[in-house]
Amino acid sequence: MVSTTDNHQPAPSLPGGLFIGGDRIDRSSGGTHEHIFPGTGRSNGTIALAGSEEIDLAVASGKHAQREWMSFTADRRRDLLIDLADAVRDHMAEFSQLNVHDYGVPVSLAINTILVERFLRHFAGYVDKPHGLSSPVSGSFDLNLIEREPYGVVGVIAPWNGSMVVAAACAAPALAAGNAVVFKPSALAPFAALRFGELCAEVGLPAGLVNIVPARTEGGDALVRHRGISKIHFTGGGETARKILTAAAQNLTPVVAELGGKSxxxxxxxxxxxxxxxxxxxxxxxxxxxxxxxxxxxxxxxxxxxxxxxxxxxxxxxxxxxxxxxxxxxxxxxxxxxxxxxxxxxxxxxxxxxxxxxxxxxxxxxxxxxxxxxxxxxxxxxxxxxxxxxxxxxxxxxxxxxxxxxxxxxxxxxxxxxxxxxxxxxxxxxxxxxxxxxxxxxxxxxxxxxxxxxxxxxPYGGYKQSGFGRTGGLDGLNEFLQVKNIRIGMG
CATH class of the missing domain: 3.40.309.10 (Aldehyde Dehydrogenase; Chain A, domain 2)
Structure with a gap:
């Protein structure tokens, strides 16, 4: 059954450019991309794309913001993530429209923003919960602490068909764990992700804690190879994953990969x-x-x-x-x-x-x-x-x-x-x-x-060529935490 009603919304209200350090950047070294609305083949406008210069700026901004973020009390970080969940809920209709513009998903199914709210509320609850433990040491009365700490600045690479799903499954636990996020949506679907970055700043997260950098291959490669990125979470296809793993190997940067399927x-x-x-x-x-x-x-x-x-x-x-x-x-x-x-x-x-x-x-x-x-x-x-x-x-x-x-x-x-x-x-x-x-x-x-x-x-993730690592659950939170052992001599 075919519906031919044309409800295509005008493009001027769509967010564009990059979002770095709490500010919009409309010109960049990565060139531009003309976004085509799949429903009509008509242009939604031209957006700026990140190159290596903007990736440098985003990582530097993220480093500064992450130190500020971790200077907040756990209660304050938890409450800010809950505020962000509230803001996402209040802008649900706007995000649904942006999802449709992004990649033509029917508005009746454009529910990805609901996931962002759910994930933010869930992982906000982990902020003030214990992330470590203590353990006895054989043959000693030493105090043995096993802590879990944030990586610092993590790179999150999202596919065009699910930028808000990835924002939910990756950005939410990354922030709850204490990290800053450099988020790279596809140039094919940048709008909802850019609005999410703006909302992060509007509710009071430190400027630069969440940076949104739509990019092509050049910008993505610069992100993966950047020495200031401590972990990469990639969602996409196997061919691109192999390139990312090769590039990340330069700095031995750990990678989580959620890949394709033939279920x-x-x-x-x-x-x-x-x-x-x-x-x-x-x-x-x-x-x-x-x-x-x-x-x-x-x-x-x-x-x-x-x-x-x-x-x-x-x-x-x-x-x-x-x-x-x-x-x-x-x-x-x-x-x-x-x-x-x-x-x-x-x-x-x-x-x-x-x-x-x-x-x-x-x-x-x-x-x-x-x-x-x-x-x-x-x-x-x-x-x-x-x-x-x-x-x-x-x-x-x-x-x-x-x-x-x-x-x-x-x-x-x-x-x-x-x-x-x-x-x-x-x-x-x-x-x-x-x-x-x-x-x-x-x-x-x-x-x-x-x-x-x-x-x-x-926890969600694959076997075989569908990837490794998990999003969701305690496993998903731990993907954004690294383990440190502290031993205090008591003898």
Whole structure:
């Protein structure tokens, strides 16, 4: 179903430039980028990009602000983070609009800002809680302290499809741990992140504690190689991660990497097939037009219900309302750019040419009144060979493979036959099976009868080529703390 209402908002109110040391910088050494709104192909304006000079300035500003931040009492730091959570909540509608402008996510799904508020409130609670412990020492009565301290200035590199999710999952615990943050959003999606930086200053965080530096490769490389950066948290693709690890090795800077996925969604015969079809449609090609590392892009279906499920699944996919992402009734929007449109259509054409599976719905660019935007029909291939590139390579678009399996062991084998291991999904009404299968799946997060729904209480991260390190939970906080052992002689 297609909606053609044009609710595209005017661009002049969008934040631009860089945000360093509490100030906006509209000119920089990294050049500029013309931001194109994916829904219409029209320009949202030109933004400045950070080069090495601005990265130097941001790191220096962060160092100064971090010392000031740690001079505050724990109570004051906690309360400021709660104030920031309140401010984010109060600007929720504004952030939702900025998310739509950033990368065309439908406003009905632009809920990433809610995560920022939740993560800030959660991790604010850790500020005044013990971060260390004491331990006896063998053969001695010495006082042995194990402390956890902030790194100092950390670099956070966010992908275009989730700058506010990364602000939630990374900036919140980094600040709670006592660090300053140099945050690099993609040039494709800078607006919400820039507004978040402004809000940090408005509520009273030290100027420079959070610096926002949209950049291309030059600025990102300067950030990773900077001697003043004590840790890097990167979210994105494996190819870029390899470059970051190589660059970070120059200063032996530690890196956390949350990378891509080709997640299996296993539908057993005992599942509620109507609910499973709706969930699979949403978590597969619909949410963010499949442009998510959490996308369940391989749907594994038990052969006894395969035909029944496929009919329900395709029906749910085709019923999704497509159109202008500013229309509240729309759930399926454009992909992020013209380049990605061509790339995804190339994947579809290759799958058809190589007979990797049967194309049962979608597969084309959407025309008509949406022709100027970057819209691709939500696409489903059935009877896919799990060994094919269609099933093994992350598409990062609205393309899903449906694969048949015989029994539980076969499902586990196919699900684990992937270089990735970020998420896995299980649809079943058998609790014993859910426990048994989840423990055999090679993935960092297992979601049973529900969508991927990250929370500040739960650690999130991948196995295999889906990365290492965690966000969320105590594990996520500890990623931004380093351990120091202090031993006091008592003899």
């Amino acid at each position: 299996a969604n296993i539908v057993f015969a005992d599942a509620d097939l109507d609910a499973a079809a709706q969930l699979s449609a949403y978590q597969g090609p619909i949410v963010q037009s499949g442009q998510s590392c959490a996308s369940a892009s391989r749907v594994l279906v038990q052969e006894s219900v395969y035909d029944t499920f496929l009919e329900k699944f395709v029906g749910a996919v085709e019923a999704a309302r497509v159109g202008d992402p500013f229309d509240p009734s729309v759930v399926f929007g454009p992909v992020v750019s013209r380049h990605d449109t061509d790339r995804i259509l190339g994947v579809i054409d290759e799958a058809v040419a190589t007979r990797s599976g049967e194309l049962v719905t979608g597969g084309k660019r959407i025309g008509g009144e949406l022709a100027e935007g970057f819209y691709i029909e939500p696409t489903v291939f059935a009877d896919v060979d799990n060994r094919s590139a269609l099933a093994q390579v992350e598409t990062f678009g609205p393309v899903v493979s449906v694969i048949k399996f015989t029994d539980e062991a076969d499902a586990i084998r196919i699900a684990n036959d992937s270089p990735y291991g970020l998420n896995a999904f299980i649809q079943t009404t058998d609790l014993t099976r859910a426990h048994r299968v989840s423990r055999q799946l090679e993935a960092g997060s297992i979601w049973i009868n529900q969508i991927s729904d990250i929370s500040p209480q739960g």
